[in-house]
Amino acid sequence: MLEYLPGDTLIHRLDVRTKMLGFAGFLIVSFLFQDPMFQLGIFLSAGLLALWIKIPLRRIWGMMIPLIPIIISIILITGFTFAPERFERDSSQAILFYALPGEGLGATVGGFLMGTTFILRLISMMIVSSVLTLTTSMEDFTQFFQKMKVPAEVVMMLTMAIRFIPTLDKKRRQILEAQKARGTKFKEKGIIGSIRSYLPIMIPLFINSIMMANSLSMAMLNRGYGLTRTWTTLRQLTFNSRDYWTMALIGLGLGMAFYVRFGLQLGVL
């Protein structure tokens, strides 16, 4: 779970709405282009943002490692499953080799390039969303939801869910240890076996969550939750000149991207 990373860069100081717009901008641009070269550009600019806010590289790396098998399989799958007809350019339609004898299951150049695009897109999105969550406090997000007219109950639910993730994870670990100490084996065979071996974890976890939810509801009432339908906003969202500048920049970038893609017809495969 990536948490707020205190700091004082321009990105930190931007209004949450500006950042959301920027995030959407990245998303749109990334989906405009299929060419991996363009994706590489997007990836690099996302990387620059990440370096700017001094992203904890170790944690990001930790998030990436489990994705490696997925990355490889995506490239392989797209390489073999994208038929040549799906590409506009001749170079992309070229077939590299056939996996099966008799011209069966051909691997297209375009397919592999497409796979690379998917992966770069995935990684860029991960980086950009990390930049967003790392530089924006929970409080700002709640404010944003409120401004977007999301009902207060829903916002509360979201905040609570995020607050209790670490708590429940701790519970899960404690339960796991308690059951291990009683000799529970978690490597039983078959679907039934593996379900059965997780019951000793899941049941106490459910029971504990329900008990916690009960006392939580008491605690919330005790502290006046639900007395009125609103509550004091501690920090008012305000646009600064830097926000207007950034938004103008985002708009400009988007415009250029559209022109390159549809005016010049670049970036397709």
Added chain:
Amino acid sequence: MIELEDLSYTYPNASEPSLKNINLSLEKGKFVALLGSTGAGKTTLSLCLTGLIPQLLEGKLSGRVRVAGKDVGKNAVQTLAKVLGLVLQDPETQIIGRSVEEDTAFGPRNFLVPAKEIEQRIDQSLATVRLTGYNQRLTEELSGGEKQRLAIAGVLAMEPEILVLDEPTSELDPLGRSEIYDTLTDLRRKKNLTILLVDHSTEELMDKVDEVVVLNQGELVWRGIPSDLLRNLPLLRRWGIKPLPVSEVGWEFYEKGWISLAEIPLDISSAESLIRGLLPLYGNRPGHPLDGVKYLGKSHNQVQQHGENLRSKREPNHSEKVLAVEIKDLTYQYNSGKSALRGINLTINSGEFLALIGQNGAGKTTLAKHFNGLLQPTSGEVIIEGMNTLRVDTSELAKTVGYVFQNPDHQIFSATVEKELEFGLKNAGYRGSEMKNRVAEVLEYTGLEPYRSVHPFSLGKGERQVIAVASILVLKPKLLIIDEPTTGSDWTGVQTMMALIEKLHSAGTTIIMISHDMDLVAQYAKRVIVMKDGEITLDGTPQEIFSNEEVLRESFLAAPQLCKLSLQLKDVLGPQFFVKASEFLGMFESGEQRGC
């Protein structure tokens, strides 16, 4: 401030009422303790005060509750929260915000207090609970004591006139506890709050509260000043409230007719002067002070003998030393690289009763988790009954090492007590009649027989604690690790649990107990290990440990009352060091025989 009139309440689906015709009124500015054993109705009563009963929890309520002039029946819980703040038992589920500041602001924000004022209130309430400067800290990273104090701050930020706390210290170490009590004393002095403290320990309360109210099985049975209650041991025993250790010594003197009820000591210094006064009188025929001096020397020898007898009884199988645990140069580091254990060397003989003590975070539990392979050493090795934990799986070690965790609710998942006990046996590969026999045996042994086919969660916390122990005992472990076996239990529960552990110990099981309760450690353990910052700082008998004030202070621990008393009486006791009430009486028993 608080007025209860004929209050009765029955939980939904319960046959017996939890509160019966309670009449009580508390004045402004008083600090009152509400005592009673588990199930006496203490928590129920505090929920009635906030209106959570009957507004959230239904059931049958009769009578009237008025808080600060407001009728609880006619005001919403949230409105009442402005005048009466309730701090519930588990701080974890009371912390709503992700950062300390966010959490403290939660209450006032709901009351639409202007942002400027909220800022002030946050700083003020954090200062009162001694968390100044914690504003931006994440709540999940706080220690248990800090969380508990944050829960109090969250309630204080709403500026209530009455503060009700439900067992705020039950899961804390001695340091954490004293911090909470100091906070309450501060509050009372500075803010003139009315405080109602629900608790079952008494030692720290003695000189802080104005009044004590006792509940027993839903009825208000006693009300008065604390010293009157604490001197009346039969009442305390009947209601399941832990007496002060020094008063137990004093009660024996009272029963012998040596002192009056009012002379029963409630603190160490009065106990000291009492014993000094009694020694010459009852160590010999009264009225012969010179003989008394002579006796003193003689009794000394007898006491010493007495002590030696005790000691030889304590260490049975010393000739056949079998190593239960052998730890060599153990270090352990978290993934973050922070080291939790540093250079631990330890051997534990078979059949020992060992207590691990130390502040929260000292590494006690981390060390204990190495005994059954839940944690693997970063370097060094742990050998349990000849098995190296690096090579033997936890599920295999579980047959030899039993580990009972602090919270029984983390492991209970079966629909009946019997099935819960069978679970471990099934894991170990037992089937059919052998399994049934073992379960029956343990049910009998632990006194759970009447609950055989009852759902574990319909039982009280104390019984669930016993179930957790029983579910480990079916595996007949040679080594039993018990992590805080008595947290949240009342005195009766503590005694049941300790009697069970003592029984296992005398049957030859090696016991390793982690505890914050120094009285228990002194009373039951034969060997004590003090841990601090991942290292063992002291290893010895309870006598040796608890007479070493310096190391204890460095480890943020305090010797139990009776040990402190022993230290005070050093000149009389000489090399002797008593940790049990019975040992103090030993000084006199022999004298009495002479007198007769």
